[in-house]
Structures are given as structure tokens and as C-alpha cells.
Amino acid sequence: MDQLEKKSILVSILKELPSNYEIKEIKTFTGINKQLSIQSSTTLKSLKPLQIQHRTLFDNLKKQINSQKQSFSNELDIQISKLLTTLSPKYEINDKFLGISEVERINFDTDNTQEPEQILFKLQTGFIHLIIFWASWSNKSKELIEQCENLYQKKLEWQGKIKIVGMSIDSQLQLLIKRLNNNNWKKIEHYRFPNGYDDNNQIFNELNIKDIPFIFITNKKGEITYLGSPENIFLEEFLDNELNQLFQQKCTKVNQIIIDENQSQSAIEQFRQLKHNFLKLFSIIQEANFNGKVDISLQKISTWKKNTLKRVLLESKLELIYDVHKSEENKITQFLDEFWSQIPNNLKQVLKSKIRDPDREEYEIKAKFQEIFSFQEIQLQYFPQEILKLSYMNGEYKTEKKNSFTTLPQNLTAQSFTRAISEVKDFFSNLSDDEERTINIDSITQDIKSYVTLEPFHTFQPLHNYRKWGQENYITIEHVQGQILVLDYWAYACGPCVKGISHLAQLMKNNITKWGNSVRFIILSIALSDESQLFMDLNQELQKYLEFYFPKQVRQIDQIVYGMQSIPHYLIIDKFGIIRYKGELQNIEKKVNKLRDEQNQQLQVDHQHIPMNDTKILQIITDLFYTNMKENFRLIDKEKVIQFEIVIKIIKILNKSKISKTFLQYYVRDTQLVQIKKFLDQLFNIIPKQIWTISKYIQNTISIKYPGLICTVCKKDISQHAQQYYSYFKDEHVCIECAEFDDVKKIGMERFRYADTLIFINGPLTDESVLHNIEIQKVGKNLKLKEGEIGNQKQSFICFQCRTNQPFGPRYISLNNQLGRFVEDNYIDYCQLCFTQIKNQNLKTRELTLFTRILFDYGEYSMF
Numbered sequence: 001m002d003q004l005e006k007k008s009i010l011v012s013i014l015k016e017l018p019s020n021y022e023i024k025e026i027k028t029f030t031g032i033n034k035q036l037s038i039q040s041s042t043t044l045k046s047l048k049p050l051q052i053q054h055r056t057l058f059d060n061l062k063k064q065i066n067s068q069k070q071s072f073s074n075e076l077d078i079q080i081s082k083l084l085t086t087l088s089p090k091y092e093i094n095d096k097f098l099g100i101s102e103v104e105r106i107n108f109d110t111d112n113t114q115e116p117e118q119i120l121f122k123l124q125t126g127f128i129h130l131i132i133f134w135a136s137w138s139n140k141s142k143e144l145i146e147q148c149e150n151l152y153q154k155k156l157e158w159q160g161k162i163k164i165v166g167m168s169i170d171s172q173l174q175l176l177i178k179r180l181n182n183n184n185w186k187k188i189e190h191y192r193f194p195n196g197y198d199d200n201n202q203i204f205n206e207l208n209i210k211d212i213p214f215i216f217i218t219n220k221k222g223e224i225t226y227l228g229s230p231e232n233i234f235l236e237e238f239l240d241n242e243l244n245q246l247f248q249q250k251c252t253k254v255n256q257i258i259i260d261e262n263q264s265q266s267a268i269e270q271f272r273q274l275k276h277n278f279l280k281l282f283s284i285i286q287e288a289n290f291n292g293k294v295d296i297s298l299q300k301i302s303t304w305k306k307n308t309l310k311r312v313l314l315e316s317k318l319e320l321i322y323d324v325h326k327s328e329e330n331k332i333t334q335f336l337d338e339f340w341s342q343i344p345n346n347l348k349q350v351l352k353s354k355i356r357d358p359d360r361e362e363y364e365i366k367a368k369f370q371e372i373f374s375f376q377e378i379q380l381q382y383f384p385q386e387i388l389k390l391s392y393m394n395g396e397y398k399t400e401k402k403n404s405f406t407t408l409p410q411n412l413t414a415q416s417f418t419r420a421i422s423e424v425k426d427f428f429s430n431l432s433d434d435e436e437r438t439i440n441i442d443s444i445t446q447d448i449k450s451y452v453t454l455e456p457f458h459t460f461q462p463l464h465n466y467r468k469w470g471q472e473n474y475i476t477i478e479h480v481q482g483q484i485l486v487l488d489y490w491a492y493a494c495g496p497c498v499k500g501i502s503h504l505a506q507l508m509k510n511n512i513t514k515w516g517n518s519v520r521f522i523i524l525s526i527a528l529s530d531e532s533q534l535f536m537d538l539n540q541e542l543q544k545y546l547e548f549y550f551p552k553q554v555r556q557i558d559q560i561v562y563g564m565q566s567i568p569h570y571l572i573i574d575k576f577g578i579i580r581y582k583g584e585l586q587n588i589e590k591k592v593n594k595l596r597d598e599q600n601q602q603l604q605v606d607h608q609h610i611p612m613n614d615t616k617i618l619q620i621i622t623d624l625f626y627t628n629m630k631e632n633f634r635l636i637d638k639e640k641v642i643q644f645e646i647v648i649k650i651i652k653i654l655n656k657s658k659i660s661k662t663f664l665q666y667y668v669r670d671t672q673l674v675q676i677k678k679f680l681d682q683l684f685n686i687i688p689k690q691i692w693t694i695s696k697y698i699q700n701t702i703s704i705k706y707p708g709l710i711c712t713v714c715k716k717d718i719s720q721h722a723q724q725y726y727s728y729f730k731d732e733h734v735c736i737e738c739a740e741f742d743d744v745k746k747i748g749m750e751r752f753r754y755a756d757t758l759i760f761i762n763g764p765l766t767d768e769s770v771l772h773n774i775e776i777q778k779v780g781k782n783l784k785l786k787e788g789e790i791g792n793q794k795q796s797f798i799c800f801q802c803r804t805n806q807p808f809g810p811r812y813i814s815l816n817n818q819l820g821r822f823v824e825d826n827y828i829d830y831c832q833l834c835f836t837q838i839k840n841q842n843l844k845t846r847e848l849t850l851f852t853r854i855l856f857d858y859g860e861y862s863m864f
Contacts, residue, residue, distance in 0.1 A: 006076055007311075009068070010044070010304050013083070016061050018054065021046060023083065023304040025311065029275075030297040031282035033290045038282065042075075044083040049090040052098065052206060058089050074803075091206050096222050097123055100203050103167065106177065106190040121165075121191060123222045128162045128242050132188075132230075133207075133214040135169050135197075136179045137493075137531065141213045144230055145185055151236055152187045162239060164188040169212065171196035175534040182530070217242065270347070271300055271316040277343060278318060284339055288331060292324030292356070318348040326357045362405075365440045372423045373409070373448075376416040380448070381408045385660070388618050388648045390625045392633060395640035399622065406651050406660060407447035414452045414557045421445060450661075453563045456580055457690050460485070460573045461561060465552035467529065469536055469543065474552050477522060479577045484519045484595050486588065489559065489569040491527050492535040497568045501542060507589050508545035518575075519592055525550045526559065526567065574598065586698065617659075618648065620686055624679070632675045639773070641699075641820035642676075643667040646683075662687055665695040667821045671773055673698065697821065700776045704850070706761050706768075708733020713753050722763035723839065725853075727756050729782045734758060739853075748785040752855065757782045759815070760851040762839060770816050770849050778815050778827065783858050791856040799831040801838075807831035811857075815850035827861060 010023060026043045050058050065080060072080065091097070100121040123129050132148065134141035148164050155162075166188055170176040176192060179185075197212075198204065207216065207227060215235075216227035219242060226233060278298040285294050300316045320340065324332050332355070340348070370380045382405050389400040428441055454461060463477040479485050488504060490497035504521050511519070525532055529550035536548065562571055563582065570588070572581040574595045581591055625646065633642060644666045651660040664683075668676050684692075704726055709719045712732040718724050725739040726732070734754050741753040749755040757780045765771070785791045795811045798804065809832035817828040830838065830851070838848055 005071075006079075009065075009072075009076070009080060012064070013061065014304055016057060016064075017087075018050075021048075021050075024314075025302040025304065027300040027302075028297050029278060029300075030295060031278070031285065033285045033288075033294040036286070038279075042079060044079045045086040046083065047086075050087050052089050052091050052095045055089050055098070055206075058087060061087075088205055090208055091216070091224055091227060093224055093227070095224050097129075097216075097218050097224055099123070100167070100191075102194070103191040104173070104194055106180070106192060118194065121167075123218060124163060125222075126220055128220060128239065129218045129222075130162065130164045130235075130239065131167060131216050131218075132165065133167045133169065133209055133212055135212055136176050137170070138212055142183075144213045144215075145188070146183070147235070149185055149187050151239075155236075155240075158239070158243070161243060166190045168192045169197040172534060175531075178533060179530075267313040267315055271313060274298055274316050274318055274343075274347060281318075281339055284335065288335060290322075290324060290328055290331065292322065292328055292332075294320075294322045294324065294332065294335075296320050316347075318343055320348070320350045321352045322350075323352065323354045324356065326355055329355050362440055365444070368427065369407075369424060369444055369448075372427065373416075373420045375423075376420045378412050378416055378420060379410040381410075382406070383408060384652045386650045386652070386657075388622070388646075388650075390622065390646040392629065392642060392644040395633075395637070397626065397629075404443070406649065407444050409448050409451050412448065412451050414561050417448060417452050418557065418560060421448075449560070452561060454561055454579055455563075455693060456582055458579050460571075460577050460579050461558075463487075463524070463558045465556060466524065466549040467552070469529065469548040469550065477549065479573050480520070481577065482575050483517065484575060484592055485571075485573040486519065486521045486592065487524055487562075487571040487573075488521070489524050489526055489562075489564050489567050491525065491567055492532040493527075494567050498535075500568045501546065504588070505542045505545045507592075511589070512545070515592075515596075518596060521546045523548045526554065526564075528554065583695065617686065618650075621646065621648070621683065624682055624686070629679055632679060636672045636675050639819050641667075641669065642672065643821060648687075659687070659691070662692045663695075664692045667697045667699065669699045669701050669773060669775075671701055699821070701773045702728060702776050702779060704728065704759060704761065704771045704774060705731070705733075706765070706771055707763070711735035711738055713738035723761065724763070725754075725758040725760050727754075727758055728779050729756055747790045748788065749791075749855075755784055755855070757855075758853050760812070760835075760839070760853060762849045762851070765849060774815055774850070775819070777861075778813055778852055780813075780852055780854060785856060793856055795829075795831075795854075795857045796859065797829045799834055800828045801830055801834040804831055807833075809833075810835075811854040812851040813854065814848050815852060816848065 014021075014023065024045050024047060026045070028041050028043075030039045030041075032039070062084060065084065069077060102118055103121050105119050105121075130148070132141075132144060134145060136142065145166060152158060152162075152164055164187075166185075168176055168190065170192060173192060173194075180190060193201065195201070203209075207214070211229070213230055214228070215230045217225050217238065219225050225242060226238065275298060278296065281296050285296060288294075297319045298316065299319065301314045302311045303314050304311050322332055366380075366382055373380050385404045385406040387400075387402050387404055389398075389402075391398045391400075424441070424445070460479050462479075465474050466477055467474045486504070488497075488500065490501060492498070501523055504523075508515070508519070508521055523546050525548070527550075532550065536543070542548075562569070566584070568584065570581065570583065570585045571579060572585070572588070572591055572595065574580045575598065580595060585591070629644070636642075645664070647661075647663040648659060649661040650657050666676070706724075706726065707719055707721070708724055708726060709717065711718050711724075711734055712727075712730075713734055714737070716735060718733060718735050721735060723736055725734040725736070727734065738753045739758055739760075743751050759779065761771075793808050793810070794806050795808070796806065797811060799807050800814075812830040812832075812835040814828040814830065835851065
């Protein structure tokens with residue numbers, strides 16, 4: 001990084017800041033015992049944010065910085081961005097409140113309907129104000145609103161003097177209105193943020209709102225006298241005192257530390273000496289070759305002052321972190337006594353010191369579980385366990401074997417598990433965070449939970465305490481012999497859940513003649529019925545094909561029994577009452593039809609009934625994995641997208657071994673299924689399929705036709721055009737001129753000659769294999785704006801090449817990058833400008849060949 005450039009930027013920032021502000025520069029050198037080189041990093045920050053009256057100054061400063069950003073290095077860009085974050089204006093006690101822009105006022109008229117209007121909210125002169133940031137789905141928020149309604153009714157002396165205002169972050173207006181009406185919360189004024197909670201909203205940043213409910217209180221002059229959580233004050237007493245002017249909070253100012261030139265020279269000499277010690281200690285740590293973590297760092301803290309416009313060194317210090325096994329206790333003690341002790345105490349600090357004794361920690365955790373579960377009359381026993389893990393990912397094969405333990409409970413029920421595990425969580429939540437402890441706790445919890453969780457090929461157990469929508473009585477949901485039952489756990493605020501429900505309704509509608517009463521779809525809400533009122537009112541068509549049920553209470557026992565950890569969560573029960581599929585499912589229609597055709601009951605195979613010698617069977621599976629699989633994958637996985645994992649757990653009781661659990665998960669493309677099935681058939685001959693807990697994802701792929709012969713819009717011959725566009729959804733080709741035509745005088749889809757989602761083919765192609773095995777989710781869903789919609793082209797992504805955030809114009813998703821299973825931020829996106837540069841590259845430098853073009857911002861990847 002150019003230090004002159006950095007100095008120039010910092011000087012320009014300092015000139016704009018008030019006189020009592022300074023910028024701290026912290027340079028950290030870190031030596032990590034398992035790395036040969038020393039790492040360094042620099043942070044810029046202000047020790048205090050700007051005051052709220054400097055809001056305009058800050059906005060101008062940001063504009064000034066943004067205008068220069070193109071010349072910044074990535075490192076400088078990160079440093080300046082963090083500096084601006086620490087300077088961002090914040091409200092403090094005694095600040096005058098300036099108002100809230102773009103909120104909706106909710107007006108109640110006589111028939112309890114409301115017409116929201118968007119306004120600038122300002123305090124009313126002469127009133128004390130209590131402003132509440134809340135949400136109707138938050139229990140603490142609702143309790144606070146109810147408390148304020150009751151106080152306002154009880155405290156007659158407040159009326160005409162104190163105003164209570166609710167600022168809701170509910171995203172669904174009609175649902176908020178319904179709840180306000182149902183609870184008759186109309187004594188206080190109500191407003192709503194149209195976009196709900198938004199990190200980018202200025203007021204949330206200025207008040208530093210991290211959680212709700214959040215409140216602030218202003219006196220009659222509009223000055224803030226309190227801001228923060230309502231749990232930290234006695235609200236009624238505080239407002240009474242404010243009304244009687246008995247309470248006044250004062251804020252203190254931090255005196256600026258002035259450092260003279262002599263102190264600065266002393267700090268420079270001190271840093272030189274510490275740097276010498278730092279390098280020496282790092283060398284000693286490297287030679288000691290610790291297995292655990294032993295890191296040493298040197299911090300150099302400087303300040304940039306407005307009055308001098310230059311950097312002055314303040315101080316430096318050494319910091320040490322160590323986290324080692326008890327077997328290295330003598331080694332770390334020797335290092336501390338012989339070397340670390342030579343550094344003066346005022347120049348060093350041990351940030352973390354831990355000597356681990358895993359055996360003792362494991363014993364204590366096991367004992368605490370046994371103690372807590374014994375109060376529920378549940379006995380826990382621990383047995384040794386061997387775990388074999390075979391995996392294939394990114395073209396690499398791995399084998400892992402480790403010894404562990406497993407937990408066997410006796411007298412366990414779902415109810416007793418729920419009570420006991422709640423106490424376990426309460427106990428361990430009071431202890432400091434520790435990764436190794438957390439792993440042990442989670443392992444024991446999951447072991448115990450597995451004994452109350454019903455897996456595929458177990459018999460379905462009825463669901464209690466559910467009420468069908470539109471009815472009053474809570475009933476038990478049971479399986480009817482001869483009928484296939486599909487259950488879907490969902491919540492109204494879950495986008496994928498709502499999409500899945502619509503899909504199920506369409507399935508039932510399409511197959512109603514074929515299926516009749518032989519298939520039943522039940523939609524199980526995890527939220528109470530009143531919270532889903534608006535959704536049910538707006539989606540009555542779905543109720544013709546699906547049965548909606550709502551629980552008596554949240555977190556019901558059946559959610560544990562059926563292993564619901566995320567939503568949507570599906571269960572499919574066959575004609576004989578046996579659970580056959582569970583989890584996040586694909587191809588539900590195909591699965592249902594397969595179960596309808598079955599004539600005989602598929603029975604579960606018990607692990608205990610498998611004749612086996614654990615050593616022999618593990619060796620057979622390992623050999624199969626490394627011979628059969630290796631040869632198959634070499635042929636079908638040239639792009640290294642397959643993910644495959646086998647986990648087998650063997651428990652040892654009284655010197656006898658048995659397979660306790662078997663897990664199989666894999667990700668493959670549809671074009672790879674035939675070869676994968678050959679391996680699976682051999683695997684299931686060794687350990688039957690019914691025993692495996694299987695998680696699989698089959699990636700559907702497409703092929704692209706190229707070259708096209710005629711542009712579907714202008715009808716000209718494009719057979720010799722190397723670069724052209726293709727619509728997978730309509731099987732049409734479009735020339736560049738027609739595809740990229742954009743009449744900005746029009747709005748929405750009317751701007752374009754061809755508005756469907758297109759794939760750009762960046763020919764001529766040197767390798768036509770790129771036209772095949774294209775992951776279908778990257779092609780999109782061919783979304784379009786509705787007629788009359790203007791659309792937003794400020795896209796929700798960061799360009800992979802120029803790093804521009806939220807670029808304007810179409811979005812281009814590379815189809816031949818980041819292949820394999822989709823994870824968050826897995827796509828490679830380009831803005832219009834960078835796409836044009838790539839398109840115009842010569843053939844030798846061109847690497848990217850296929851792009852999906854998305855014209856407008858439709859939200860997250862899952863949306864479009």
C-alpha cells in the first residue's frame with residue numbers, strides 16, 4: 001500500500017472532522033506457532049462516533065471518500081471503510097432528537113380500518129416522549145406495548161404531557177393492523193417501517209439498535225434522557241421523574257490525552273525494543289514446536305491528530321495467547337518463566353491462557369448429564385464407539401477412523417427428554433464458551449435425542465394437540481390404513497415453506513382424479529394459528545387441496561419425535577403406516593406414486609440382526625469404496641463436483657461389537673446417477689438400504705443448443721455468429737443486437753425486445769463440453785416484472801471482478817464457475833461493465849463462456 005496515498009486520505013478526513021477528533025492507527029504483527037512467516041494487519045478507527053448534529057458532515061465525508069475509491073488498493077479500501085463505520089454518527093444522552101424519515105402512520109378510524117401514510121416523524125413540542133421500537137411477533141415487545149397501554153390508562157397525570165409512540169418493524173402491514181385491533185392497542189400512537197428492520201436504515205444505525213424491544217425517552221425540550229433496553233430501567237418511575245423534572249442525567253466528556261514530543265520519542269524507542277523481543281519470542285515458539293495454539297502479537301498504536309495532521313506513536317505492547325494440551329504444560333510453563341517473564345508487565349498482556357485436560361472435561365460433562373437426567377428417572381450409560389468415515393470431495397478421497405463414545409438412555413420419553421435437555425442447556429449456558437466442550441455436549445445431546453426420534457422405516461406415531469383451520473377443537477392426527485400421508489412442517493414467514501405449500505397444492509390439483517382419497521396432504525404450522533391469520537385469509541384456494549393444522553403450543557413434542565430441525569420439513573408415511581421419507585425432500589410426486597404402487601410392507605432391518613465381524617465388514621466397505629468408486633469417479637467426475645460420504649458407527653458393549661448407526665450422504669448430477677447406483681447396489685448388499693440414514697441431492701442439469709440458426713426476434717441468419725444468446729425456457733436463439741436492445745424511455749419489460757431470461761454464449765468455443773451438464777439452478781426461473789411495474793436494476797450483489805457493491809444494470813451469472821453443490825454466495829456474478837469487457841476479450845484471453853442474464857433485481861438467488 002502507498003503510505004503517501006494513505007496519509008493524503010487521512011489528512012483530508014481529519015480536516016473535515018471537529019477539532020477534538022483523532023484517528024487511531026493500530027498495526028498488529030502476529031506470530032503463529034504453526035506458520036513460518038509473521039502476519040501483519042492495520043486497522044484505522046475513531047475512538048468515538050460523530051455527534052448526531054454532524055450528520056450532514058458525515059454524509060459529505062462519505063461522498064468525498066466514495067469519489068476517490070476507485071484509486072484505493074483493496075487493503076486501503078477495507079481500512080477506510082472500517083474507519084467510516086467508527087465515525088458514523090450516533091445519538092447520545094442529551095442529544096436533541098431530529099426525527100425519523102419514511103415511516104408509515106397507522107390511523108384508526110371508527111370501523112377499525114387504517115390507511116397508512118408515509119411521513120417524517122417529529123417530536124411534538126412540550127411533550128415527554130417514549131419511543132418504542134418493537135415487533136408484533138416478539139413476545140417481549142408485546143408485553144412492553146401491553147404494559148404501556150395499561151400505564152397510559154392508569155396514569156391520568158400522563159395524559160396531555162407524555163406521548164408513547166410505537167415504531168413497528170413488522171414487514172406485513174395487514175398482520176400488524178390485525179394484531180393492534182385484536183389487542184385494542186390504540187391508546188398509543190403507532191408507526192411502521194415499510195421495509196421492516198433494515199441494517200442500512202439510518203435511524204437503526206444512529207440509535208445503535210441491535211435488538212428489540214428498544215426504547216428511547218426525550219424530555220420536553222426533545223433531548224434524549226435514556227436510550228437502550230427497557231429492561232434496564234423502571235419505566236413507570238423514570239417517566240414520573242421525568243414529568244416532575246426530578247431526574248436529570250448528565251454525560252461526562254472524555255479528556256483528550258495530549259502527548260508531547262518527548263513522550264512520542266520515548267514510544268518509538270519502546271516499540272523498537274519490543275519488536276526485537278517479539279522476533280526473539282516468535283523464534284523460540286517456533287523452535288518449541290507446540291502442538292497446541294501459541295500465538296504472539298505486537299501492537300503498534302498511533303494517532304493522527306487534526307492540529308498536527310501527522311501520525312504520532314502512542315504506545316506498543318506484546319500480547320500472548322496459548323491453548324495447549326496438558327501434555328505440553330511443562331513446555332509452556334518453561335516458556336513463560338524463562339522468556340515471557342523478561343518483558344515488563346506494563347508492556348505485555350496474556351489475552352487467553354488455557355491448559356486443556358480433555359479426559360477430565362469429558363468426565364465432568366458426562367457426569368452432569370447423568371445427574372440432570374436422573375431427576376427425570378432416566379439412566380444414561382456411556383460405551384466406547386469406533387467411527388469410520390469415508391469421503392470423496394473435490395476429487396480427493398479420505399479415510400478417517402477415530403475412537404469416541406456413545407450414550408445409551410433407559411426409560412426415555414420425548415417429554416422427559418425435553419425437560420432434561422432444557423436444564424442441560426441452562427446449566428452449560430452459564431459457563432464460558434469452549435469449542436471442545438460444545439462438541440461433547442452436542443454429541444451427547446444428539447445421541448440421546450436419536451432414541452426419541454423416529455427415522456424412516458419406523459412406525460408412524462399419531463400427532464396430538466392440533467387444531468384444523470376453521471375448527472375449534474384440538475384433535476389427534478392419525479394415519480389411515482391404505483392411505484399415503486404427506487406431512488409438511490412450515491411457518492407463514494418462511495419463503496421456501498410457502499413456495500413448497502403452493503407446489504403441494506398444485507400436485508394435489510393435478511392428481512386429484514388419479515389419487516382420490518389414497519393420498520392426504522397435511523400442513524403442520526409451527527406457529528400458532530393467530531399469527532397465520534393473514535396468510536390463511538389470502539390463500540383460501542390452497543385449502544381446497546391441503547389440510548392446514550395448527551398446534552396448541554409452540555415447540556410441540558412431535559417436532560422432536562420427527563427430528564424437525566429446520567423448515568420446510570417433510571414426512572411421507574406409506575399405506576402401512578411406516579415412515580418412508582423424512583427431511584427436505586425432492587420429487588414428492590414421484591415418491592408418492594412409487595408408494596401407491598407398493599403391494600407389500602417394507603420392514604425395518606434391526607442393526608442387531610446383521611451377522612458381522614466389525615473389522616471384516618469395515619474392510620469390505622473400505623475396499624469397495626477405494627476400488628469401485630475410485631474407478632467410477634475417475635470416469636464420470638472430471639469436473640470434481642461429486643460429494644460422497646459414508647459414516648459407520650460401531651458400538652462396543654461387553655466386548656461385543658455391533659453397527660449402531662450408518663449414514664450416507666451424497667451430491668451428484670443427474671447424468672452421474674447410473675454409475676453411482678452401481679456402487680450403491682453393492683454397498684446395500686453388504687449393509688441393507690433400510691439401515692442407512694440417507695441424505696442425497698440430485699442436481700438436475702441441462703444442455704444448451706449452439707449455434708442457433710435464426711434470431712427469433714429479427715429473423716436474420718445468425719448461424720455464423722460466434723456470440724449469441726439462447727433461451728432455455730423457449731428453446732430460442734437471439735442475436736446480440738436484439739437481446740441487448742434497451743429503450744430506457746419505457747418502463748419494466750417493455751424496454752426490451754426480448755424480455756425472457758437469456759444465456760449468453762461467448763463463442764467461438766474451444767471446448768463444446770461447456771454446453772452440457774449445466775446446473776439448472778444457475779439458469780434461473782425466467783421471472784419477469786408484472787405489467788406496469790418499473791423494476792429495480794440496482795442489483796443485490798458485489799461484482800466478482802470490479803468489487804462494486806449493488807451495481808446498476810443487468811446481472812450476469814457465470815455458468816462455468818463454482819461448479820457443484822450450491823452454498824451461500826456460491827455464484828460468480830458480474831456487472832454490466834465487467835461483462836462487456838469479458839465479452840470483448842480476444843479468444844486467447846477468454847476463459848468465461850456462458851452467462852445467465854438477469855435484467856432486474858428479484859432478491860436472493862433462491863428468488864430468481
